[in-house]
Amino acid sequence: SDLEEAVLDGAEDGTCRVELLSPAPDTVNDLPVQTVVSKAFRHKDTLLVAIGNDHVRPAYVKLAVGDLPPAGTYRLDDRVTKRSYRKDEATGYSDAELRGGVLIQIPGKEWAAIEIRAAGGEHGDFTVMTRDATEKKRAEDLPALQEFF
Numbered sequence: 477s478d479l480e481e482a483v484l485d486g487a488e489d490g491t492c493r494v495e496l497l498s499p500a501p502d503t504v505n506d507l508p509v510q511t512v513v514s515k516a517f518r519h520k521d522t523l524l525v526a527i528g529n530d531h532v533r534p535a536y537v538k539l540a541v542g543d544l545p546p547a548g549t550y551r552l553d554d555r556v557t558k559r560s561y562r563k564d565e566a567t568g569y570s571d572a573e574l575r576g577g578v579l580i581q582i583p584g585k586e587w588a589a590i591e592i593r594a595a596g597g598e599h600g601d602f603t604v605m606t607r608d609a610t611e612k613k614r615a616e617d618l619p620a621l622q623e624f625f
C-alpha cells in the first residue's frame with residue numbers, strides 16, 4: 477500500500493532493463509521458467525522499478541535506466557529491503573552510470589521496489605549498499621549459487 481500511488485496512478489515505463497547476472501534455472505521439470513520479473517512506473521518525480529525473484533536463492537541483477545535528466549546524481553532506494561544503492565557512501569549515480577546499469581541484490585522469494593529519484597532527502601533507516609559492497613557480496617554468494625545450479 478506504501479507504493480500503490482506510483483503503481484496505480486503512474487505510467488508504465490519502458491526505458492528500464494533488468495538483466496539477471498547470477499545463476500538461475502532455465503527450466504523446471506523440462507518446462508521453461510523465468511525466475512526474475514520486473515515492471516517500471518513513473519509517477520510525479522519518481523521512477524519505481526519492481527523486481528521480483530521467484531527463486532529461493534538470492535538473485536543479482538543489473539538495473540539499467542534510460543531517459544533520466546542529466547541533473548546531478550540519483551539514489552536507488554529499495555523500499556522492501558530498506559537498502560539504498562549508491563556509488564559510494566555519499567555519492568549517488570549519474571544518469572550515464574544508470575544507463576550502463578547498477579548491480580542490485582534481491583533476496584530469495586522476495587521483491588525489490590527500487591525508487592529512483594534525485595539524491596538528497598535520505599531515508600535514515602536504510603542500509604547503504606555501495607557499488608563495492610554489492611560486488612563483494614555477489615562474489616561471496618556466487619560459489620554457492622553456482623553449486624546449487
